[in-house]
Amino acid sequence: MLPRCSALRTNQQGWFIERTLLIRFATLALFTVFVSSCGRTNLVEEATEGKVLLLANGAEPRSCDPHLVQSVGDSNIMRALFEGLVTFHISEDDTAAPGVAERWEPNEDFSVWTFYLREDAKWSNGEPITAHDFAYSYERVLTPELASPYASMLFPLQGAEEFNKGETDDFSTVGVKVIDDRTLELSLIGPMDYFPEVLKHTTWLPVPKETIEKFGKMTDRYTDWQRPGNHVGNGPFVLKSWRINHSLTVEPNSHYWDRETVKLNEIRFIPIPNEYTEERAFRDSRLHYTYTMPNNMIAWYRENQPHLLRTEPYAGSYFYRFNVNEPPMNDPKVRKALTLAIDREAIVKNVTQGGQEPSFGFTPPFKGVYEPPKMVEFNPGKARELLAEAGYPNGEGFPGFQILINTQEAHRTVAETIQAMWKEHLGIDNVTINNQEWKVFQQTLHDLNYEVARSGWIGDYVHPMTFLTMWQTDDTNNETGWSNAEYDRLIREAFEAADPAVRQEKMFAAEKILLDELPIAPIYWYTRVYLLHPDVKNWNPKVLDNRPFKHVDLIDSGPAYQ
Amino acid sequence: MLKFIVSRFFQGLLALFCVLTLTFFLSRFAPGSPYTDEKQIPLHIREQMKEQMGLGDSIVVQWAKSMVDAATGFQGPSWGNSGFSVREVIGQAFPVSISVGLSGLFIALGIGVPAGVLAAAKRNTKIDYSLMSIALLGICLPTFVIGPIFAAIFGFQLQWFSAVGWNQPTDFLLPSLVLGLYYGAYIARLTRSGMLDTLSADFIRTARAKGLPEWRVMIIHALRGGLLPVVNYLGPAFSALITGSFVVESIFGLPGLGTHFINAAKNRDYNLIQGTVCVFAILILTLNFVADLLQAVLNPRLRNVSETAD
Numbered sequence: 001m002l003p004r005c006s007a008l009r010t011n012q013q014g015w016f017i018e019r020t021l022l023i024r025f026a027t028l029a030l031f032t033v034f035v036s037s038c039g040r041t042n043l044v045e046e047a048t049e050g051k052v053l054l055l056a057n058g059a060e061p062r063s064c065d066p067h068l069v070q071s072v073g074d075s076n077i078m079r080a081l082f083e084g085l086v087t088f089h090i091s092e093d094d095t096a097a098p099g100v101a102e103r104w105e106p107n108e109d110f111s112v113w114t115f116y117l118r119e120d121a122k123w124s125n126g127e128p129i130t131a132h133d134f135a136y137s138y139e140r141v142l143t144p145e146l147a148s149p150y151a152s153m154l155f156p157l158q159g160a161e162e163f164n165k166g167e168t169d170d171f172s173t174v175g176v177k178v179i180d181d182r183t184l185e186l187s188l189i190g191p192m193d194y195f196p197e198v199l200k201h202t203t204w205l206p207v208p209k210e211t212i213e214k215f216g217k218m219t220d221r222y223t224d225w226q227r228p229g230n231h232v233g234n235g236p237f238v239l240k241s242w243r244i245n246h247s248l249t250v251e252p253n254s255h256y257w258d259r260e261t262v263k264l265n266e267i268r269f270i271p272i273p274n275e276y277t278e279e280r281a282f283r284d285s286r287l288h289y290t291y292t293m294p295n296n297m298i299a300w301y302r303e304n305q306p307h308l309l310r311t312e313p314y315a316g317s318y319f320y321r322f323n324v325n326e327p328p329m330n331d332p333k334v335r336k337a338l339t340l341a342i343d344r345e346a347i348v349k350n351v352t353q354g355g356q357e358p359s360f361g362f363t364p365p366f367k368g369v370y371e372p373p374k375m376v377e378f379n380p381g382k383a384r385e386l387l388a389e390a391g392y393p394n395g396e397g398f399p400g401f402q403i404l405i406n407t408q409e410a411h412r413t414v415a416e417t418i419q420a421m422w423k424e425h426l427g428i429d430n431v432t433i434n435n436q437e438w439k440v441f442q443q444t445l446h447d448l449n450y451e452v453a454r455s456g457w458i459g460d461y462v463h464p465m466t467f468l469t470m471w472q473t474d475d476t477n478n479e480t481g482w483s484n485a486e487y488d489r490l491i492r493e494a495f496e497a498a499d500p501a502v503r504q505e506k507m508f509a510a511e512k513i514l515l516d517e518l519p520i521a522p523i524y525w526y527t528r529v530y531l532l533h534p535d536v537k538n539w540n541p542k543v544l545d546n547r548p549f550k551h552v553d554l555i556d557s558g559p560a561y562q
Numbered sequence: 563m564l565k566f567i568v569s570r571f572f573q574g575l576l577a578l579f580c581v582l583t584l585t586f587f588l589s590r591f592a593p594g595s596p597y598t599d600e601k602q603i604p605l606h607i608r609e610q611m612k613e614q615m616g617l618g619d620s621i622v623v624q625w626a627k628s629m630v631d632a633a634t635g636f637q638g639p640s641w642g643n644s645g646f647s648v649r650e651v652i653g654q655a656f657p658v659s660i661s662v663g664l665s666g667l668f669i670a671l672g673i674g675v676p677a678g679v680l681a682a683a684k685r686n687t688k689i690d691y692s693l694m695s696i697a698l699l700g701i702c703l704p705t706f707v708i709g710p711i712f713a714a715i716f717g718f719q720l721q722w723f724s725a726v727g728w729n730q731p732t733d734f735l736l737p738s739l740v741l742g743l744y745y746g747a748y749i750a751r752l753t754r755s756g757m758l759d760t761l762s763a764d765f766i767r768t769a770r771a772k773g774l775p776e777w778r779v780m781i782i783h784a785l786r787g788g789l790l791p792v793v794n795y796l797g798p799a800f801s802a803l804i805t806g807s808f809v810v811e812s813i814f815g816l817p818g819l820g821t822h823f824i825n826a827a828k829n830r831d832y833n834l835i836q837g838t839v840c841v842f843a844i845l846i847l848t849l850n851f852v853a854d855l856l857q858a859v860l861n862p863r864l865r866n867v868s869e870t871a872d
Contacts, residue, residue, distance in 0.1 A: 043727075147614060245655065479602070
C-alpha cells in the first residue's frame with residue numbers, strides 16, 4: 001500500500017527482511033551486554049590489595065547502638081566500632097586484653113574492681129574518654145526507659161537490678177564509682193573472678209553522651225545518632241557507610257589509641273541471610289569469609305577444598321526442651337527414657353555433618369575452666385526399661401505428642417531423625433513434627449504451650465554460668481516449667497563463692513541435678529563451620545566467634561580454589 | 563473519560579484504606595511481637611519497649627496513628643532498622659526492585675511477544691511446537707531452580723556477570739533475566755493464542771484479500787488485537803515481577819523491596835509492614851488502571867463503550 005513497502009511485496013521476502021532485522025537487533029543487544037559485562041572484577045583480589053575485608057555477617061544489622069543490639073552479627077560490628085574497659089585477646093578465649101583500661105585490679109575476694117583508664121583513649125571525634133563516660137553508659141543501659149534487652153548483663157553490679165526494675169531512680173545506689181577522670185571502681189554483689197569475661201559483652205561498651213543527647217534523650221531508642229556521619233565510637237574503626245541489606249562499612253579510627261596495630265583499610269559487613277547465596281558469593285570471589293555454610297556442602301569442601309573450610313568449637317548447646325507441666329513429660333523417667341534413646345553420634349555424623357560434638361552434658365566443656373558431668377548417653381536398653389517403669393512397656397499406650405521446631409530445614413531433619421529413633425528404640429510411633437515461624441515459635445515456647453521443643457543456647461561470655469543460671473526457677477529463659485530448690489541454692493552459692501574451686505564444685509553439682517531430672521534433652525554442642533579465604537591472616541578460632549578486628553590482616557596468598 | 567479516571571482514583575483510595583486497615587489488624591493479631599526473641603526479655607523491660615514503640619496505646623489509637631503515618635508518607639521508625647525511617651528503608655530498596663522488575667518486564671516482552679507471534683505465524687509446525695515446549699518449560703521451572711543454574715553458567719563458567727551482589731552496573735541483568743524468563747514464557751503463550759484468535763477474524767481475511775504482505779497483516783493488523791490478552795496480563799505481571807522478587811533477591815543478594823516485605827512480617831516490624839504493603843498496593847492499583855487505559859487504546863470497541871458511557 002505505502003510506496004516504501006512496494007519492494008517487499010512478496011510474503012516471503014517481507015518475513016526475511018523482518019527476520020534479519022530482528023536478528024541484527026538481538027546480536028547488537030547481546031554484544032552490548034557482553035562488552036559492558038567484560039568489566040566483571042574479581043572483588044576479593046582487589047579488596048585484598050586495598051586491605052578491604054569482605055565479611056558476610058548473617059542478617060541485616062538491626063542497630064548500631066551497643067546497648068540495643070542482640071544478635072551475634074550485630075555484636076561483630078560493635079566490636080569494630082567500640083571498645084570496652086577490657087577487650088578481646090587475639091587468640092585466647094579466657095584472657096582479657098587491655099582496652100580503654102590499661103590495667104585493672106580486684107580486691108582480695110574479687111567483689112570490687114578498680115580500672116585505670118589510659119590517658120590516650122579518645123572518642124572518634126577526638127574527645128577524651130573518661131571514667132564519667134563509663135558511668136553514664138552504665139546508667140543508660142540500666143535506665144528502665146531505654147529498655148535495653150540485655151540490661152541484666154549488668155546485674156552483677158551492686159544495686160543494678162533494683163535500679164533497672166525501677167525500685168529506685170537514684171543511680172548513686174548502683175556500684176559504679178568514679179574516683180577521678182581516669183579511675184573507675186565497680187562494686188559487685190558477690191565475688192566474681194571471671195568479671196573481665198563478662199565485661200567483654202556489648203552492653204558494657206561506652207557510648208558518647210554528647211552525641212546521643214544531640215539527637216534525642218538518653219533513653220530514645222530510634223534516633224539518628226546511629227547513622228553514618230553522626231555516629232561516634234571509640235573502637236579501632238568508625239562507621240563509614242550503611243546501606244540496608246547491602247553493606248555496612250567501617251574504616252580505621254584515626255583517634256584510636258592503638259591505631260598502629262590496625263592493619264585493614266576497611267571492613268565491609270555484608271548481610272547475606274541465605275547460606276547458599278553466601279557460598280555462591282564466596283565461590284564468585286565476592287567474600288573473604290562466610291558467616292555460615294550449608295550442611296550438605298560441608299562434605300564436598302572437606303573432600304576437595306579442605307584449606308578453605310574451618311570447623312571450630314563454639315560455646316553453644318543444641319537441645320530439646322520438655323514441658324514438665326504436661327503429662328507424660330512430667331515424669332522424669334519418661335524424660336530420661338526419651339533422652340537415652342537419642343543416638344547423638346549418628347545425628348552429628350550423618351545429619352548435621354559439621355563436626356559438632358555429641359553432648360554428654362548441657363554446658364559445653366570450657367577448656368581448663370569447666371567440664372560438665374558425663375551423664376547423657378545413648379542407651380536404648382536402659383531407655384526401654386525406664387519407659388516400662390513409667391507404665392509404657394514398648395511404648396504401648398504412650399500418648400501422642402508433637403516436637404515443636406521453628407521453620408528451618410536443618411531443624412526438621414534433626415527432628416525427623418529423633419522421631420525415627422524414638423520409634424525404633426522405644427516403640428513410640430505417634431510423634432509428629434510441628435513447625436512454626438520464628439516469632440510464633442518463641443511465643444509458644446514462652447506460653448509453655450508445647451510438649452517437646454527444639455532449642456539452642458549460645459553463651460554470652462566464656463564461663464559456664466552463662467549456661468547454668470537460666471535453669472533457675474522463674475528465670476525468663478527457663479521455659480520448661482522446671483523448678484528445683486536444691487538447684488537454685490547451688491547456683492546461688494556458686495555465684496557467692498569467692499574461691500573458683502568451690503564455685504566449680506557447686507556448678508558441677510547443680511548441673512548433675514539438671515542432668516538427672518532432665519527438663520531438657522541435650523543433643524550436641526555447636527561448631528562454627530565457615531569458609532575463609534587464604535588471604536585472611538591473624539584469624540584465630542574463638543569459642544564465641546569474637547575476633548578482635550584490629551589484628552586481622554590481608555595478604556595476597558593466591559586464588560582460593562585449587 | 564475524565565469521569566472514568568476520577569472515579570477510578572477514588573475507588574483506588576478506598577481500596578488502599580481497606581488494605582492498610584486489614585494489614586494493620588492482621589499483623590497485630592499475629593502471635594509474637596517485635597520484642598519476642600530467643601533470649602527472653604524480662605517483663606519490666608518488655609513493658610518499657612512497648613511504651614517506646616507506642617504499643618501501649620489502645621488498638622484504635624494505634625490504628626489511627628498508623629493511618630496518619632501512612633497519609634504523611636511513613637516518617638515513623640522501622641524497628642528492624644534502627645536509625646532509619648520506613649520511608650528511607652523503602653526509598654533505598656525501591657529503585658533496586660524497580661530496575662530489576664522493569665528490565666525483567668522488558669526481557670519478558672522482548673522474548674514473549676516475538677516468540678508468540680512467530681509460533682502463531684508458523685502454527686502447527688516444528689517451530690511452533692519447539693517454541694511452545696520451551697515456553698512450557700519456562701513456566702514450569704521455578705526461579706529458585708533457574709537462578710542458581712544461571713549463576714553457575716553465566717557467573718562461574720562464562721564469567722560474564724557477578725553470580726551474587728549489587729555492586730556493578732551490570733548486576734541487574736542476571737536477576738532480571740531469571741525473573742523475565744518465567745513471565746516471557748507465559749507471555750509467549752498468551753500472544754500465540756491472542757494472535758490465533760485474531761488471525762481467524764474476518765478483517766484479517768479482508769486484509770489478505772487486498773494483497774497485503776503477510777508481515778503487514780501480522781504486525782500491523784493482527785498484533786494489535788492479538789496483544790489484548792497480554793496487555794490485560796501486564797498489570798498483575800509487573801506488580802508480581804516487583805513483589806514476587808523475594809526469591810530472586812535472596813538468590814542474588816539484592817537489597818530490594820521483596821526482602822523487606824518478608825522480613826518486616828517476620829520481625830513484626832509493624833511500621834515497615836504497613837509501608838511495604840502500601841507501596842505494593844499502590845503499584846498494583848496503578849498498574850491495573852494503566853492496563854485498563856491501554857486496553858481502551860488498543861481495542862476500539864472498548865473505547866467507544868466508554869465514550870458512550872460518558
